[in-house]
Amino acid sequence: MPYEFEEILETIRMTEIEHFDIRTVTLGISLRDCHDRNIEVTKQKIYDKILHYGKNHVKNAKEVESRFGISIANKRVSLTPISIPFDSCSLEEYLEIAKTLDKAAEEIGIDYIAGYSALVQKGMTNGEKELIKSIPFALSQTKRVCSSVNVASTKAGINMDAIRMMADVIKQTAELTKDRDSIGCAKLVVFANAVEDNPFVAGAFHGITEPEVVLNVGISGPGVVLEAIKEAGNVDLQQLAEVIKKTIFKITRAGELMGRNVAEKNGVPFGIVDISLAPTPAEGDSIADILKIMGVEDVGAPGTTAALAMLNDAVKKAGLMASSSVGGMSGAFIPVSEDQGMIRAAQSGNLSLEKLEAMTAVCSVGLDMIAVPGDTPASTIAGIISDESAIGVINDKTTAVRIIPAYGKKFGDFVDYGGLLGKAPIMEVRNLSCENFVGRGGRIPAPMRSLTN
Amino acid sequence: MKLKEEELRKITLDTIQELGTGATPEKVKEEVRRKIESSGGGDFIFKKGDVSSGxxxxxxxxxxxxxxxxxxxxxxxxxxxxxxxxxxxxxxxxxxxxxxxxxxxxxxxxxxxxxxxxxxxxxxxxxxxxxxxxxxxxxxxx
Structure with a gap:
């Protein structure tokens, strides 16, 4: 037999018991040719294009699932940042476009469509200002549209004006969706150094240097890593890194195979594998549990950041060996609401916002799915975003903030969305003002690191 | 026999011309399918199953x-x-x-x-x- 008995059983165990799945296959579609001076024509062009490329996306992904016996959790679509091709639109027109995206997403049977975005790290055009102002309405009046705004980059610095604007947008979104625990904020990401080929929604968009259409895949599999570490027992850290690498190698290879097959069926080129470890609210599919099995008592204990750094590094090394098309975020995600272990740590008070911020310095993304009291001032949210941006800009990495100032809720309460978005305890925010700092406005200049030429 | 993409495009364009003003997407599809089947070049579109190595x-x-x-x-x-x-x-x-x-x-x-x-x-x-x-x-x- 060309395969060992144990190898075959290992694959079955991964998919059937340890929650190994492909987190997302995301079809990136360029909308740059969809502009027209008549908004109705623009809308029709957008709708037709999404349907043209996306109509069989879900069906094709399902066929690949059954062919290989590995499930694909999410089938999604990302688009050119809407503010770029449609820069001349007004707030009302952007809103019309958002509704068109929602309708197209529903028609092709996907739960989220991302790319209601703007890239404003250096400054804003009039169109980008309009789009940003429209975000709270777009997110409250649609179900499937996700939005992201890039406010900082290593090359451009940190756009504090944009951050202040985004803090207001987040507050307003929370209020407009207060009847559903401020769910609009769960669909809105503020980035520093956003990547153009990220397949993970809500932060996905189809970058302007990307081709007409492309298929990117995001792997998952914290449960598989958890079991491998358990099985390895009491080994030293170098050996532990080896165990993690071997596991990630296998799941990355499977991810690439699945992605290439979905791309082929869709008749579009394959883009990248994003080797991020992404948890789900399912028990055992948790990054926090991995950190605990590595040896820290709970997430938040001293040593947590080091453990996470090691995990993240091993993931990257194995992924690079496994695939020549690694891209996207590629690291480990630590969203609070989507990870049972993180929820417990936040709830018990072991995990503070400050420790979480430190952890984001060594893994991908950032403060993700964090719920804070509804009365948190906009200036404080701006401060949190600027801290996170600074970590990204100085370390030349992606960071993001997906924060939910849950309207009407206070420390100790919960927001509960069910499904993949999960449930988040309201975390405590330090009651110290940064109003005078963020209120200065302007832009924090690009750091030394930007001058690499 | 496998059809190349260009050949398929040519057959489609010829069909559209033959059908003239009566060319609807459905009619073109049907006619192209008939032509390919009769020429024995069905592998391109109508290959059975989707298993490569089998x-x-x-x-x-x-x-x-x-x-x-x-x-x-x-x-x-x-x-x-x-x-x-x-x-x-x-x-x-x-x-x-x-x-x-x-x-x-x-x-x-x-x-x-x-x-x-x-x-x-x-x-x-x-x-x-x-x-x-x-x-x-x-x-x-x-």
Whole structure:
């Protein structure tokens, strides 16, 4: 037999018991040719294009699932940042476009469509200002549209004006969706150094240097890593890194195979594998549990950041060996609401916002799915975003903030969305003002690191 | 015979011209299909199934009892699946059986065979998984 008995059983165990799945296959579609001076024509062009490329996306992904016996959790679509091709639109027109995206997403049977975005790290055009102002309405009046705004980059610095604007947008979104625990904020990401080929929604968009259409895949599999570490027992850290690498190698290879097959069926080129470890609210599919099995008592204990750094590094090394098309975020995600272990740590008070911020310095993304009291001032949210941006800009990495100032809720309460978005305890925010700092406005200049030429 | 994309495009354009003003997307599709089928070049669009190498791996396990191998192999035989390799292990009361099967000779597609095997699995009260060979090759071989 060309395969060992144990190898075959290992694959079955991964998919059937340890929650190994492909987190997302995301079809990136360029909308740059969809502009027209008549908004109705623009809308029709957008709708037709999404349907043209996306109509069989879900069906094709399902066929690949059954062919290989590995499930694909999410089938999604990302688009050119809407503010770029449609820069001349007004707030009302952007809103019309958002509704068109929602309708197209529903028609092709996907739960989220991302790319209601703007890239404003250096400054804003009039169109980008309009789009940003429209975000709270777009997110409250649609179900499937996700939005992201890039406010900082290593090359451009940190756009504090944009951050202040985004803090207001987040507050307003929370209020407009207060009847559903401020769910609009769960669909809105503020980035520093956003990547153009990220397949993970809500932060996905189809970058302007990307081709007409492309298929990117995001792997998952914290449960598989958890079991491998358990099985390895009491080994030293170098050996532990080896165990993690071997596991990630296998799941990355499977991810690439699945992605290439979905791309082929869709008749579009394959883009990248994003080797991020992404948890789900399912028990055992948790990054926090991995950190605990590595040896820290709970997430938040001293040593947590080091453990996470090691995990993240091993993931990257194995992924690079496994695939020549690694891209996207590629690291480990630590969203609070989507990870049972993180929820417990936040709830018990072991995990503070400050420790979480430190952890984001060594893994991908950032403060993700964090719920804070509804009365948190906009200036404080701006401060949190600027801290996170600074970590990204100085370390030349992606960071993001997906924060939910849950309207009407206070420390100790919960927001509960069910499904993949999960449930988040309201975390405590330090009651110290940064109003005078963020209120200065302007832009924090690009750091030394930007001058690499 | 396999059709190249350019050839397919040419046939389509010719058809549109022949149909003239009566060319609707449906009519063109039907006519192009007829032309390709009559020229024997159907592989391009109408290839049967979607299994490239044609080999799938069947894994089954559960509580041991008489008739499991018979039940599984009979169902495979009925679908014209060729068993190329078979290995089996017993651990206490549990059995595990792995087979490499070539389904390219079968008139059925992988999905149909999977559905039939899941019925067999229910009857025998065991688990049966059928996965394309590529997933194992990708995960366990460099």
């Amino acid at each position: 080999r799938v791996i069947l894994t089954s396990f559960g509580l041991n009892k008489p008739g499991i191998v018979a039940g599984v192999t009979k169902a495979l035989g009925d679908s014209n699946c060729d068993i190329q390799d078979l290995t089996q292990k017993l651990m206490g009361d549990f059995f595990t059986m792995i087979m490499i099967i070539d389904i390219s000779g079968s008139q059925k597609e992988l999905k149909q065979i999977q559905e039939e095997m899941s019925k067999v699995a229910d009857e025998l009260k065991i688990k049966i998984y059928l996965q394309h060979e590529d997933v194992f090759r990708y995960m366990h071989r460099i």
